[in-house]
Amino acid sequence: MTKLAVSACLLGESCRYNGKAKADATVIERAKAAGALAICPECLGGLPTPRLPSEIRGGDGEDVLDGLAKVVDQAGRDVTAAFIKGAQEALRVCQEAGVTEAILKARSPSCGAGTIYDGSFSGQCRPGMGVAAALFKRYGIALSTEEEAE
Numbered sequence: 001m002t003k004l005a006v007s008a009c010l011l012g013e014s015c016r017y018n019g020k021a022k023a024d025a026t027v028i029e030r031a032k033a034a035g036a037l038a039i040c041p042e043c044l045g046g047l048p049t050p051r052l053p054s055e056i057r058g059g060d061g062e063d064v065l066d067g068l069a070k071v072v073d074q075a076g077r078d079v080t081a082a083f084i085k086g087a088q089e090a091l092r093v094c095q096e097a098g099v100t101e102a103i104l105k106a107r108s109p110s111c112g113a114g115t116i117y118d119g120s121f122s123g124q125c126r127p128g129m130g131v132a133a134a135l136f137k138r139y140g141i142a143l144s145t146e147e148e149a150e
């Protein structure tokens, strides 16, 4: 049976960098029906809320996991370690719950699956995965975003 995990901000938790949620009615309905697990990798990595926005520089989440790219916040502070820790914690929680599928927040440097912001903090995007999404994918969790769940 499919066990679903969902980015907590899509379920109405105020865990985004700006201290707000991004509740998505369609995703909330699906999550309720499936008894989904709410996860926020950045919170699990020990980052505070609110926090400065972060983006991946020099690649995507796959490259971050391979040590080839960094995650930096808008002030230029290297937050790579917290993003990797959060991804690993989120994976651990998902594995303990038997999660096989995840609906993740589009374009996030943690949760983005397929498209992420490009590291310039200008709202531009590039193809690629967030750090947690890349790790989930490596462990066989099927990924989609709220934009595909509409």
Ligand code: SF4
Pocket: 007, 008, 009, 010, 015, 016, 017, 039, 040, 041, 042, 043, 105, 108, 110, 111
């Ligand atoms: S890390 Fe993921 S769940 Fe947490 S606020 Fe960012 S997009 Fe939402």
